Amino acid sequence: MDQIYALAADPTAWVALATLVIMEVVLGIDNLIFISILTNKLPAHQQAKARRIGIGLALVLRLGLLGTIAIIVQLTEPLFTAFGHGFSWRDLILIAGGLFLVWKATKEIHHNVDPDPGPDMFEGQKAGMTFGAAIVQILLLDLVFSIDSIITAVGMTDHVPIMVIAVVVAVAVMLLAADPLARFIQANPTVVMLALGFLMMIGMTLIAEGFGAHVPKGYIYAAMAFSALIEALNMLSRRAQRKR
Template sequence: MDSIIPLLSDPAAWAALVTLVILEVVLGIDNLIFISILSNKLPEHQRQLARRIGIGLALIMRLALLSMIAFIVSLTTPVFDLGISGPLGEYGEPTFETQFSWRDLILIAGGLFLVWKATKEIHHSVDDDPSGEALDKKGKAALGFGAAIVQIIALDMVFSIDSILTAVGMTDHVPIMMAAVIITVLVMLVAADPLANFINRNPTVVMLALGFLLMIGSVLIADGFGVHVPKGYIYAAMAFSAMVESLNIWARNGREKRRGISPAATNGESA
């Protein structure tokens, strides 16, 4: 408690908190998109509960990881080296790393899982299924509640480790990190249902979100191999794509209004 009181009157601490919250919210978009898409595969009465559990687990996991900062930082220590001399870049630096830490392995595994999951969901989206639901060969829902929670936990772990390592690089004060994590998760909790409902009402947004997950998974894999893609490029591309899709939705709704059709009714039929 004595260490928290001085931070309350420190402008630098407040600036670090605001900066960290903004950064964590941006990084949390990936996690939120995944939870939204996955929960929308469940029966309607289970979706909100799955989102609440997924986001709650993200909070618990991040706070638990913050209590083990020394362990988390140690994850960046190389655990083995392939001993391969890769091709050199323009300035003589290796184009990819041959030393791998636990963080690298977690990012690669998480990226592969995201690529696999997004590809599978894209296949379901383009499959001619009039019900709009993913069904197995017996006609039952292909994704159960327990399976959805397990997949959410797996990705929560990957995104949580990346989030905590980012926080550690921004500030040395654990209370600031914890406050930023709590505020970020609260924002995710508020935005979860509107985002999931919006994605569910607009099939083209579903495909765009799956494309985001494919890109994010590829970036995680590249990051695990030491090829660091600036996050600003990634989020700028996502923002531009979202803006273009918003214009498409706006234009489509305008056409439907001129034809005397309710956009909400049209979206509901196509969802």
């Protein structure tokens, strides 16, 4: 408790907390987009429940990983060297998560562009997403984003209470934004394609970082913000045309 009181009286700790909260919220956007797109494929009565479970798992994973910070730090130690780069467990997890995101985004884009399952499917049979499959996929990506989130937090502060508060606040923001974001994505098909493009870009960024090529996050989020602005202008233009 004395440590918490000391941190509460330290202005530097408040600055670190505010910075880390913003960083965790920004990093959580990727996770939230994936959860929204995935849960929108479920029946309507299961979507909100799946989102709550997915975000709850993200919180559990992050807090659990905070309890094993010593192990998390060791995940950055090289295991082997290939192509002149020392690969750590973190690198391998980022590469695997990036490949999964690219595969998933490509599959969803194909489904949106060509929803016809093809002649190999029985007539009337529709490929869908089960509740269990959605939770498993969310859990896998939660793990990837959680490890990246905790390593980022460790690099910004040494105080575990600050990390815990930042993680809880970020996940609370995700929880509040999950349903409105999912409804917005579902109501605007063009936004779905844009979000899938974001996921593919994020996946490629994770793969690049796994291979040792650092990609500044500011460039990624600036590109995403610009694309979102252009899509918002297109939506306003379409709305004005419908009114006319």
